[in-house]
Amino acid sequence: MATNDLDIQFERRGAAGLVTLNRPKALNAVTLGMVRALAAQLQAWSRDPAVSRVVVSAAGDRAFSAGGDIRALYDLGRAGAHSEMLPFWREEYTLNAFIKRYPKPYVSLIDGIVMGGGVGLSVHGSHRVAGDRYLFAMPEVSIGFFPDVGATWFLPRLPGELGAYCALTGERLKASDGVLATLATHRVPSARMAELRDALCGDAEVDALLASFSEPVFEGPIAAHRRAIDRLFRGERVEDILARLDGETRSGSADAEFASATAATIRAKSPTSLKLALAQVRAGKTFSFDACMAAEFRIVSRLIHGHDFYEGVRAVIVDKDNAPRWRPDALEAVTQADIDRHFSPLTGSEELLLP
Helix, strand or coil: EECCCCCCCEEEEEEECCCCCCCCHHHCCEEEHHHHHHHHHHHHCCCCCCCCEEEECCCCEEEECCCHHHHHHHHHHHCHHHHHHHHHHHHHHHHHHHHHHHCCCCCEECCCECCCCCHHCCCCCCCEEEECCCECCCCHHHCCCCCCCHHHHHHHCCCCCHHHHHHEEEECEEEHCCCHCCCCCEEECCHHHHHHHHHHHCCCCCHHHHHCCCCCCCCCCHHHHHHHHHHHHCCCHHHHHHHHHHHHHHHHCCCHHHHHHHHHHHCCCHHHHHHHHHHHHHCCCCCCCHHHHHHHHHHHHHHHHCHHHHHHHHHHCCCCCCCCCCCCCCCCHCCCCCCHHHHHHHHHHHHHCCC
């Protein structure tokens, strides 16, 4: 049994329900149509006794999924069609929650870029397999947005201060760092990914099968700076984190160069997005999963009426001049009241209510 669509494909093969993200030219960016199709198919497979596991992979060799179809959302917002933007996030976040609670093993074979919406389709599943080309990031603060798709839940639960580091820098983690950070559960060479996918269609127990394919991981470039990250990225204020990074730079320590580059990276991001992201990571540590998703929907419902999201997408995706003009353009100009407003409850049916 196979179902083919231009953007996403489904097939029942043996014991597995196979999902293929199929927009390789667009780096498999997630559209609303893909969200709806995947949600419907997952519901059907959850009730199908012939399907004992779901396996998600992607067409092409560059990306699992580089995020959501941000350009389409940008165009709607610029046209003033804000009410037409929100169904994407409402249904995407609902799908993220369904994946987290999926009653069967949900295995993502990630051999390429996995960012934003692509993270949402994989990180909440039971098994995440990193190939040689694995490259994780939540780079939303670079486009005046915020780490969503459940990042309010999973970033605070990374070891130490890695969640704050990833949220504020958008840094890319390769396979070894992804596994050590618990973003990926297994490390399998790219050359064996097709073999693994075929093996997952059999009746072998998923954990044992993945263990037989997995290889050990070694310290990656981010892991080498873990102690510095844990020390420098603590606290509630982005300004304090930057002050510690600047102090480390001046100290001439072994981490001085890392601190200098990291501070420069953070200072290029949207000040509003930076403060939202850190607030998410701190609040999410004590939130339930549902509360995290509700908070993200509250944030996005306010953010689409602001300035920085459209300016960030313009600078990075539309005009590609990489010279965004943030408003406000300084951290000290973003007040706590500005941030709190994004987290405040919506009215009645506007809230995200997960089934």
